[in-house]
Amino acid sequence: MNCRRANAYASYTLAFLLRSTAMSKHRLSPVPLPPAKRLHHTRISSQEHRLITTFDNALYDELILFIFSFLNCRDLCAMHRTNRNCSRLASDNQLWKTLFIREFGKTRLRGGKGFYGLTDGRLVKPLPLRASTSMSSADDTLDWKWMHRISSNWRNGRCSVEHFTNAEGTTLAPPPAFPRQHVILAGGFTISSSNPCGSSLLVRDNSGISRTLLCRSTLATSVAEISAIALDQSPPSLSSSHIIRLAAFLTTGEFNIFEHDHSSLSSATTPKQTYVPSSLHRASPVTHAAYNHPLLVTLSHSFTLMIYDLSNDSITHTQTLTSFTSHPPTSLVLSTIPSTASYKLVMAYAIPVYPAHWSVGATELIISPLGILPRKRTFATSSSESSPQGAFEVSVTRSTRAFDIPQGWIDEHKLQLMRDQWGRKVKQVADIQTDGKWVVLAPGDVTDISPVSHGSSEGTVPQQGHLQPLPYISPPSHTSSHLQLYRLHVPPISSSSVHTPKLMFVRTLHGPVGSVSTLSLADGRCVSLSANGAIWVWDLEGGDGIEIAGPAKGSFAGTNSGSTCGTVAFDERRIVSASVRGIEERRFDI
Numbered sequence: 358m359n360c361r362r363a364n365a366y367a368s369y370t371l372a373f374l375l376r377s378t379a380m381s382k383h384r385l386s387p388v389p390l391p392p393a394k395r396l397h398h399t400r401i402s403s404q405e406h407r408l409i410t411t412f413d414n415a416l417y418d419e420l421i422l423f424i425f426s427f428l429n430c431r432d433l434c435a436m437h438r439t440n441r442n443c444s445r446l447a448s449d450n451q452l453w454k455t456l457f458i459r460e461f462g463k464t465r466l467r468g469g470k471g472f473y474g475l476t477d478g479r480l481v482k483p484l485p486l487r488a489s490t491s492m493s494s495a496d497d498t499l500d501w502k503w504m505h506r507i508s509s510n511w512r513n514g515r516c517s518v519e520h521f522t523n524a525e526g527t528t529l530a531p532p533p534a535f536p537r538q539h540v541i542l543a544g545g546f547t548i549s550s551s552n553p554c555g556s557s558l559l560v561r562d563n564s565g566i567s568r569t570l571l572c573r574s575t576l577a578t579s580v581a582e583i584s585a586i587a588l589d590q591s592p593p594s595l596s597s598s599h600i601i602r603l604a605a606f607l608t609t610g611e612f613n614i615f616e617h618d619h620s621s622l623s624s625a626t627t628p629k630q631t632y633v634p635s636s637l638h639r640a641s642p643v644t645h646a647a648y649n650h651p652l653l654v655t656l657s658h659s660f661t662l663m664i665y666d667l668s669n670d671s672i673t674h675t676q677t678l679t680s681f682t683s684h685p686p687t688s689l690v691l692s693t694i695p696s697t698a699s700y701k702l703v704m705a706y707a708i709p710v711y712p713a714h715w716s717v718g719a720t721e722l723i724i725s726p727l728g729i730l731p732r733k734r735t736f737a738t739s740s741s742e743s744s745p746q747g748a749f750e751v752s753v754t755r756s757t758r759a760f761d762i763p764q765g766w767i768d769e770h771k772l773q774l775m776r777d778q779w780g781r782k783v784k785q786v787a788d789i790q791t792d793g794k795w796v797v798l799a800p801g802d803v804t805d806i807s808p809v810s811h812g813s814s815e816g817t818v819p820q821q822g823h824l825q826p827l828p829y830i831s832p833p834s835h836t837s838s839h840l841q842l843y844r845l846h847v848p849p850i851s852s853s854s855v856h857t858p859k860l861m862f863v864r865t866l867h868g869p870v871g872s873v874s875t876l877s878l879a880d881g882r883c884v885s886l887s888a889n890g891a892i893w894v895w896d897l898e899g900g901d902g903i904e905i906a907g908p909a910k911g912s913f914a915g916t917n918s919g920s921t922c923g924t925v926a927f928d929e930r931r932i933v934s935a936s937v938r939g940i941e942e943r944r945f946d947i
Contacts (some may be wrong), residue, residue, distance in 0.1 A: 413442045421446050430456060430505060447872040453501040463510045463881070463898050481507040481929045481946075503946075507930060510945040511882075511894065514903040516932075517947050521940035529820035537587050538935035542928045543601050546619065547693040547942065549935075551585045558586065559603060560617055569625040570615050572605050575633060587646035587653070590691065604648050605898070606655065610639035612646075614667065632672040638663065647691035651750055652700050652724060654691060660684065660706075664724060666748050675748035682708060683718065686786060688878070690793045699752075700724030703845070708758050714782040716760035717789055717798045719860050721847050753850060757858045759843055781841060781862065789879035795897050796843040796860065797883050799873040838873060840866040840885065840899060868893045870904045874923040874936070886925040890936045892943075909937045 367544040416424075425433060425447060432897045434454070437447040443826030446452075481504045510516060540549045548570075558570035574581040589602040598618055605628075606612040641659035648654075651668035662678040694701055701723060708718040727750055760778050763771055785801030842863045848856040866883070874888045883895045890909035895902040923936040930946040 369740040410545075413428055413440070418446060422449060422452060425427065425449075425452055428454065430460075430509065435821050448502060448783075450499075450501055453505055454499075457501050457505045457508070461505070466803075471553055475867065484653065491672065493760045507946050510947065511835075512896070512901075512903070514894070515947070516905065516945045518906075518941045519944070520938075520943065538924045538940070539583055540924050540926045540933050540935060540940075541586055541588050541603070542926050542931070542933060543588055543603075544928075546601060547933055548586065548588070548601075548603065548932075549940070550586075556581050556583060556607065558583070558615075559754075560601065560619060561843060561922070562619060568617070568619060568623075570617060571625055571627055572607060572613050573628055573631055574607050574609055574611055575631075576609040576639070577607070577610060581609050581611070584608050584642040584648050585644055585655075587648040589648045589650050591650045591693075602648075602650060602749070604646060605651060606643040606646060608642045608643055610634045610642065611753070612655075630667075630670070630672055632665070632674075634674070638677075644685065645687060646690050647689040647702065649691045649693065649700060652691070654689065654702055654724070656687060656689060656704075660687075664749050672863050673748060676750050678751060681722075683720070684708065684715075686788050688790045690791060692793065694723075699723055700749075703791060703793045703847075705789050705845075707786045707789060708760070710760050710782045714784060715786045716758065717786075717796060717841070717843060717860065718756065718758035719796060719845050720754060720756040720789065721858060722751050722760070723850070724749050726750070755843075755847070755856075755858050758858045759860045759862060787873050788876045790876040790883070791845065792878045792880060795846055795878060795881065795883075797866070797876055797897075798841040798843070799851050799876050799885065800839070800841070801872065811857065836867040840873065840876075840883070842866055842883075864900050866895050866900065866902060868895075868904065871908065875925055876924045877927055879927070880929075882927075884925055884927050884932055886923045886936055888923070888937075890923075890927065890938050892932065892934060905932065905943060906941075908933075 367403060421443075425436065428436065433447045434451070437442045438444070446589055488769045538550060540547065542548070545563045548559070549561070556572045556574065558572065559567045560570060561567045572581070572583060583605055585606040587604045587606075589604075593600065596668050599618060601615075601617045601619065603615050603617075604612055605615065610894075611631065612634075614630040615626060616629050617626045638657075638661070641657040641661060645656040646654065651666060653665040653667055653672075654664070655663045657663075660680050660683050662680070663674065664676040664678075666673040666675050675825065683704070683706040685703060685707065690703040692701050692703075693699075704720045704722070706718055706720075707715045710716050727748065744814070747840050760782060762775070767775070783798070783800040787799040787801035789796065789798050791797070795942065842865070843862050844861050845858065846861065847858040852854075869885060869887050869891055871887045871889045873885050875886050877884045877886075881897045883897055884905075885893045885895075889906070890906065891904065892906040893902055893904055923934065925934045925936075930944060932943045934941050934943075
């Protein structure tokens, strides 16, 4: 029955397209086709052998492909089930390449933090339309139908869910008030801390096999916890494509550099290098790090930025910078500058707004070996630190902020802009993320309260078993579940002058119900995790969002994001989250 419906649908579609294309073309010649060849030299019977005209032999493959180019993905899938010839033509790689660029190609280049390289050739990143005309012949070997399928799953929220379990088969479920679980993705591997307060890392592959990375500490008298992890974003060489390189930071201020070979039979890996900081830099643990070998950049909770040189199989601390106008939460993106031997670090962070509110700011830092670029710093450099010759150093710094007050007298237009900015300020900030081109701010204000126990009165927030007065009521322009999207414009650095970047408000991202706990941002896509376990995904170019997972059972929409932390990480094919449901993986390559 399904095959009969597909044949009828194919016949109707073909007839419609032939009528539409024949209006601008000449009709076929009325001369009849030659009779079929006789099998034997016998007298022609009254009923001659006639050539049966079908869809397969009436048209050339090129013409059928031209007709198929007018169809969408659903129609192509319907034609795929008609017969073998239609299935062959409907799976044409060039046909799906054109369809992928038409539906998922972008007019502008998107930002990207850079993921670990994949080796199966099935890329799924949306491409800019202007790059489609200059694509090399090597791109024709990509599986464009598979790329279109994964991108469609992202847009429709179609995925498979898997719960992470330990060796005994028990689902990993953090306690209700668990600290932030550290999770990063490296191709087909998931790297996470063994437990929220552990000192080891687990590297898990797609088959569920886990290996342990043991973090060493020479300063801790008890178990040292992991405060941050960073994956090396530099492209791997052919000889080291099977090796994962990352940095793990402890609360004691120490950090370890791992080069993990998952193909080895060893169940545990020890660090290749270990760094013990001076006593001056042990007070505040590292909360964020960016690693692009041989450059390592760390950021502590006290907003102290430290630069390390990891070349020549050694760890050298080259510079320390401090800011008194930038505050957590923050996000780091480290990338290379192709034209020079320098690196670009983009930071997004919270900035105070008088008298007791917050907004978002961004800073670009050019890090290069000494003597490459002219120096222009706005960060305060520690005078006690000396940079050895040839080591990495910040040479150019440019900053901007979304809430900027113009100097002098202003007209009505600037006054309206100021009022719009004033309406976007927030009392608390749950998270700020950037991919180098987009910046997303998640407010941490409590605007909607759900009762969790008897005796809670209106205007109070239950937090850690105590009733506290509601400190702030957000204006109608936003709530704790409405994300603010900004576009970061960073002009290139010229030899004559250094232009100031701009951080401009684009739109508000709606969707989640309840306070947002954490964000993840890469390649023009944003994933949010709410305190109640809900997961939303947005395409920042168009502002379209969809709910991937609803709130967990027993959770409340008004839970304050500050009382419950979560973690969410994603790459081109999956989302890994650690929330009230435990650690879950959602795959879109199905």
